[in-house]
Amino acid sequence: MVRGNASMTKVHYKGKEDDFLVFVDDVETFKKWQKDRSIPMAHFISTYKVFVTHKQGNQGQYDGASHATLDNEFGTHTDDEVIKKILEAGNLQESEFPERSNSKNDAQQGSIVNGQTGSR
Numbered sequence: 001m002v003r004g005n006a007s008m009t010k011v012h013y014k015g016k017e018d019d020f021l022v023f024v025d026d027v028e029t030f031k032k033w034q035k036d037r038s039i040p041m042a043h044f045i046s047t048y049k050v051f052v053t054h055k056q057g058n059q060g061q062y063d064g065a066s067h068a069t070l071d072n073e074f075g076t077h078t079d080d081e082v083i084k085k086i087l088e089a090g091n092l093q094e095s096e097f098p099e100r101s102n103s104k105n106d107a108q109q110g111s112i113v114n115g116q117t118g119s120r
Contacts, residue, residue, distance in 0.1 A: 013090035015073045021051040021062060022086045027094070030087070041083060048079045050086065 009027050013020040023046035024030050030044040042048075051062040052069060067077040074082045 008095045010093055010095075011087055011090040012093055013086040017073060018055055018065075018069060019053045020065060020073070020086055020090070021053065022049075022083050022090070023047060023051075024092070027092070030092070033087075041080070041087070045083065048083065050079070050082055 009024045009030075011022045011024060011030075013022075024044055025046045026044040029039060033039040033041065033044060050065040050070065052065045053060040053062060065082075070077040070082050074085055076082060
């Protein structure tokens with residue numbers, strides 16, 4: 001069964017102490033927002049949450065940024081202000097995930113437990 005061909009778009013901001021990410025759903029609207037700030041960020045932001053990668057660049061484990069971390073880096077922990085700063089100064093990065101294929105019915109392949117070896 002083929003699954004996937006998903007894409008993920010994020011804005012990466014390298015801070016003084018950590019790396020910050022904001023996920024973007026609609027790249028075209030984000031690019032329009034860069035020229036026209038009257039467009040609400042809610043039209044292209046995936047979630048109003050800032051993630052940190054613990055100095056792993058745009059890779060690694062994504063954790064929600066604490067208020068203290070945001071205050072230290074941006075001088076505020078207000079979501080709108082922090083996200084706006086990340087979107088203005090960060091780098092847009094798009095990732096494609098290739099299709100994945102898995103077996104369709106593992107139950108019909110037999111098992112060693114009941115003595116059937118099954119064939120693939």
